Structure formats: C-alpha cells, structure tokens
Amino acid sequence: MDRYTTVHWQAAKHVVRYLKATSEHGLLFKRRSGTRKDQPLDLVCYSDASFGTDQLTGRSTTGFTCYINGCLVSWSSRLQPTVALSTAEAEYMAISAAAQDVVFLRQLLMDLGEPEAGATKMLTDNQAAIAIGNDHVTKPRTKHIRVRHHFVRELIADGTIVLQHCPGTRMVADALTKALDKQTFEQHLPRLVGTSTAETEQRRQLRGSVEML
Numbered sequence: 001m002d003r004y005t006t007v008h009w010q011a012a013k014h015v016v017r018y019l020k021a022t023s024e025h026g027l028l029f030k031r032r033s034g035t036r037k038d039q040p041l042d043l044v045c046y047s048d049a050s051f052g053t054d055q056l057t058g059r060s061t062t063g064f065t066c067y068i069n070g071c072l073v074s075w076s077s078r079l080q081p082t083v084a085l086s087t088a089e090a091e092y093m094a095i096s097a098a099a100q101d102v103v104f105l106r107q108l109l110m111d112l113g114e115p116e117a118g119a120t121k122m123l124t125d126n127q128a129a130i131a132i133g134n135d136h137v138t139k140p141r142t143k144h145i146r147v148r149h150h151f152v153r154e155l156i157a158d159g160t161i162v163l164q165h166c167p168g169t170r171m172v173a174d175a176l177t178k179a180l181d182k183q184t185f186e187q188h189l190p191r192l193v194g195t196s197t198a199e200t201e202q203r204r205q206l207r208g209s210v211e212m213l
Contacts, residue, residue, distance in 0.1 A: 022193075025189075025193040025194070026193060026194065027071075027072055027193065027194070028071065028193075028194035029071045030071065040114065040115065040116055040117040041068050041069055041109060041114050041116060042067075042068065042069050042070075042116075043066065043067070043068055043102070043105055043106065043109065043116050043120045043121075044066070044067045044120070044121050044123070045064060045065070045066045045067075045098050045099075045101070045102050045120060045121070045122045045123065046064060046065045046066075046067075046122075046123045046124075046166065046171060046172050046173040047062075047063075047064040047091070047094045047095045047097075047098040047122055047123065047124045047173055048062075048063050048064070048091070048094060048124065048125060048171050048173035048174050048176070048177050049061060049062050049063070049080070049084075049087075049090040049091045049093065049094035049126075049177060050063070050090075050177035050178040051084060051086070051087040051090045052084070052090075053079075053177070053178060054079055057079070057083065058083045059079045059080050059081075059082070059083055059084075060079070060080050060083075060084045060090035060093070060094075061077065061078070061079055061080070061176075061177045061178065062076065062077070062078055062079075062080050062090075062093065062094040062097050062098075062177070063075075063076065063077045063094065063173040063174070063175070063176030063177040064076055064094060064097065064098035064101065064173050064176070065172055065173050065176070065191075065192070066098070066101055066102065066105060068105070068109075072191070072192065072193075073105070074101050074105060075176065075192075076097065076098075076101070076176070077176035077177065080093050080094070080097075082146065085144070086128075087126065087128075088126055088128035088129050088132060089129075089132075089145060091124055091125075091126035091128070091129035092126075092129040092132045092133065092145065092149060092152070093145075093149055094124075094129075095122060095124055095129060095133060095152055095163065096148070096149040096151070096152050098122060099122065099151070099152050099155055099161055102120050102122065102155075102160075102161060103155070103160065106120060106160065118159070119159050119160060119161055119162040120160065120161045120162070121161075121162055121164055122161050122162065122163050122164065123164050123165070123166035123171070124163060124164075124165065124166060124171075125165065125166050125167060125168040125171045125174075127165055129163075130163045130164075130165060132145075133152045133153060133156055133163050134153075134156060134163065135153055169187075172188045172191040172192065174188065175188045175189075175192060
C-alpha cells in the first residue's frame with residue numbers, strides 16, 4: 001500500500017470496474033415453474049477438465065457445477081492431485097471429483113426428506129471418459145489410472161450416477177477450467193450467476209432518488 005506502482009493502481013481499478021459491472025449478479029434460488037410438491041428434486045452435474053494447464057507441474061484443472069432444479073448449489077475449480085497422461089484421463093479424474101460431490105448432495109437431499117428418484121445425470125463433453133467410466137476401454141490403456149478414481153464405475157453399476165455426453169459449446173463447467181473468450185464466457189454466465197430483476201429495479205430507483213437530491 002505504501003509503495004504501490006502504476007501496475008497495482010491499474011489492477012485495483014480493474015477490480016473496481018468488475019465489482020461495478022457485476023453488482024446486480026448473484027446466485028438465484030427459485031422454485032421451478034410447474035413443479036409439484038410431490039415431485040422429486042432434479043440433481044444434475046456438469047464436469048469438465050482442462051488438460052495440462054499448470055506449466056510448472058503439468059497437472060490439469062478440474063471444474064464442475066451441480067444444480068438442483070436448475071439452481072447452482074455447488075461448484076469447484078482446482079488442480080488435479082496427480083498428472084493425467086491424456087485428455088480423457090483428465091476428464092475422467094474430473095468426473096471422479098464431481099461424483100464425490102454428487103454422493104454428498106444425494107445424501108443431503110435424503111436427509112432433508114427429498115431423495116432423488118433414479119440416477120443423477122453427470123454431463124461431460126468427452127466420449128472417451130464416458131467409455132472409461134462404463135468400463136468399455138481396453139485394460140492396457142486404463143490400468144495405470146489410480147484405483148480411487150474407478151469408484152465412478154461402482155456408482156454407475158449401482159445406479160447412483162449415469163454419464164451422458166454434453167456438447168462442448170454447452171459445457172458450463174468449462175468456465176471453471178480456463179480463461180474463455182468474452183463471447184463464450186457470456187454464453188455460460190447466465191448458468192453460473194443470475195440477475196434479480198426486482199433488485200435491479202430497486203437500485204435504479206434508489207440511484208434516481210439520490211440524483212434528484
């Protein structure tokens with residue numbers, strides 16, 4: 001603070017501009033229209049990975065988002081604990097991390113008296129990772145993967161989760177694995193945060209009242 005430079009000042013202004021531009025954004029939790037009280041809650045998880053993003057360690061980045069009735073309730077963006085040898089392996093490790101969160105959320109819903117009906121949909125944009133999870137890949141290509149990641153196969157076998165393909169253009173978790181171009185980021189932004197219309201209108205009215213004074 002006592003020896004800041006032009007670079008620090010520019011960074012500080014960047015933060016202020018970001019806060020001003022996103023002041024009306026936040027997490028929105030709302031009841032899905034048409035949902036009956038006796039209808040089970042819908043849990044969906046998006047999982048993605050960016051292969052070899054860390055230049056020092058060679059580790060990949062895991063990103064996932066979990067939604068209940070379309071509302072974002074859980075998310076993560078972090079480096080993977082071990083180095084993946086391929087994109088498919090990195091994606092599979094991301095699915096493993098996301099599956100742990102799914103197991104927790106399913107148990108939480110059960111404790112709240114809202115058990116999920118059927119398997120939780122887990123969406124990934126990598127077909128090879130789905131094949132590994134469904135045990136459709138030859139052993140020599142996957143035998144080096146740590147055993148702890150293969151608990152995904154057990155969750156699939158017992159009906160806890162089901163892996164489904166999601167096109168890369170609709171993979172919202174991609175925003176948590178790497179820096180995206182502005183157009184792609186703005187495309188995913190509504191699924192990550194929302195804008196409260198009521199709050200926006202209130203703030204506009206407040207600004208108008210202050211300006212009149």
